[in-house]
Amino acid sequence: MKARRKILAFLRDLLRQGLSPEKIALCLALGLAISTVPISFGLGTALCTAAAVAFRLNLPAIQAANWASAPLQVLLFIPYMRAGEFLTRANRLPLSIVQISAMFHADFWGSLARLWGSILRATLGWVVIAPLEVLLIYAILVPVLRMIPVLPREAAGDATATGGVRATAEAPATATAAEGE
DSSP states (O other): HHHHHHHHHHHHHHHOOOOOOHHHHHHHHHHHHHHOOTTTHHHHHHHHHHHHHHHTHHHHHHHHHHHTTTTTHHTHHHHHHHHHHHHHOOOOOOOOHHHHHHHHOHHHHHHHHHHHHHHHHHHHHHHHHHHHHHHHHHHHHHHHHTTTSSSSSOOTTTTTTTTTTOTTTHHHHHHHHHHHH
16 A cells, blocks of 8 residues: 555656746657657657656656657658758758658668668757757747746746755745745
8 A cells, every 4th residue: 555655646746746837848848859859769758758757847748749749750850861961961862751751651661771871860960950949949938838827936946946856845835925025
C-alpha cells in the first residue's frame, strides 16, 4: 500500500508541476521542436519525457505539443535538409517531400539506406535551427499566456529559481501576501 501511495503521489505531482505561463510556453516550444527532429523515428516521446523531467515541466503538456505537431516533422524535413546541405556544403538532393514520401511508402528500409546521408544532414540543420525555434516560440507564447489570469505565476521561491530545491508551503502564501500589499 505504501508503494502504491508513493506512486500515486509521484504521478499527481508530475501532472501538477510546470503550470506557470513560462513553463507552459517552454513545454509547447520544446514539444514542437522535439517533434520535428528528422531522425526521431518515435524518439520524440522519450526526448520530451526527458526534457519534462530535467526542466520540471508539465509532462502531459509537452507530450501533447509533441504529438500535435508531429506532422511538422514531414513538412520541415526539406528545409532542415537544405540547411544541413548548406552547412556541410553538400550537393543539393533534387527531391521534394512528395518524392521522398513516395520512396518511403514503396520501400521503407531501402529508402532509409539511400537517404541516410540526407537524414543526417537534415538532423544537423535541425540541431542548428531548433534552438532558435524554441526561443522564438517561447518569446511569443510567454506574453500571450501571461494574459490568462487562471495560470499560476512562478514565485521567487519556486524550484527553478532555487536551483532545483522545492519551494516550501509557506513560500506561495508569502508571495501572495506580498502581491496584495
